[in-house]
Amino acid sequence: GDSVTQMEGPVTLSEEAFLTINCTYTATGYPSLFWYVQYPGEGLQLLLKATKADDKGSNKGFEATYRKETTSFHLEKGSVQVSDSAVYFCALGSRNNDMRFGAGTRLTVKP
Amino acid sequence: DAGVTQSPTHLIKTRGQHVTLRCSPISGHKSVSWYQQVLGQGPQFIFQYYEKEERGRGNFPDRFSARQFPNYSSELNVNALLLGDSALYLCASSLSGYNEQFFGPGTRLTVL
Numbered sequence: 001g002d003s004v005t006q007m008e009g010p011v012t013l014s015e016e017a018f019l020t021i022n023c024t025y026t027a028t029g030y031p032s033l034f035w036y037v038q039y040p041g042e043g044l045q046l047l048l049k050a051t052k053a054d055d056k057g058s059n060k061g062f063e064a065t066y067r068k069e070t071t072s073f074h075l076e077k078g079s080v081q082v083s084d085s086a087v088y089f090c091a092l093g094s095r096n097n098d099m100r101f102g103a104g105t106r107l108t109v110k111p
Numbered sequence: 112d113a114g115v116t117q118s119p120t121h122l123i124k125t126r127g128q129h130v131t132l133r134c135s136p137i138s139g140h141k142s143v144s145w146y147q148q149v150l151g152q153g154p155q156f157i158f159q160y161y162e163k164e165e166r167g168r169g170n171f172p173d174r175f176s177a178r179q180f181p182n183y184s185s186e187l188n189v190n191a192l193l194l195g196d197s198a199l200y201l202c203a204s205s206l207s208g209y210n211e212q213f214f215g216p217g218t219r220l221t222v223l
Contacts, residue, residue: 089154
């Protein structure tokens with residue numbers, strides 16, 4: 001069935017460092033892909049999305065490109081801030097009307 | 112506009128009891144989905160409802176049930192609680208279920 005595999009954490013970076021969190025997917029057809037962020041004690045917030053191949057989603061300095069050839073949707077940010085510390089989830093919109101999530105990657109950014 | 116709201120925020124139950132969790136979707140959204148998030152893992156799909164009909168069901172036992180009301184709010188019921196049911200239960204709403212989903216803050220259930 002449809003699934004998402006994401007880079008295991010935790011990831012610790014210094015402020016202004018470059019961030020990459022890898023995400024690959026397995027799916028029948030061409031699902032929509034998402035990155036969600038979860039801050040401590042809160043629910044999930046949609047960070048960005050892409051609905052078809054070669055689409056680039058972007059928000060708050062984060063970017064991810066839907067790569068059909070490598071079945072990937074890696075999250076990147078050029079310069080992280082302390083406030084970016086959170087858990088990041090890659091997800092796909094399954095043809096069965098549910099969202100399939102990766103296990104999450106915890107990011108800690110130190111000043 | 113208000114986002115997705117869930118109640119209660121926290122809940123403590125003992126094994127064998129039952130629990131009802133509630134969710135109100137974003138105004139105009141007709142689809143509600145429920146997810147279980149165990150500590151340290153990604154959310155796992157439980158149910159999706161659209162226009163009061165069950166549209167999808169994840170791999171959860173029959174102890175889990177849900178329904179959606181005419182105003183599109185929803186309830187998740189869990190019977191005969193087990194220790195392993197302790198988790199954050201997330202509700203998400205979307206326009207039709209095929210769009211991106213917007214999540215509520217969750218209900219944290221602890222089963223003792």
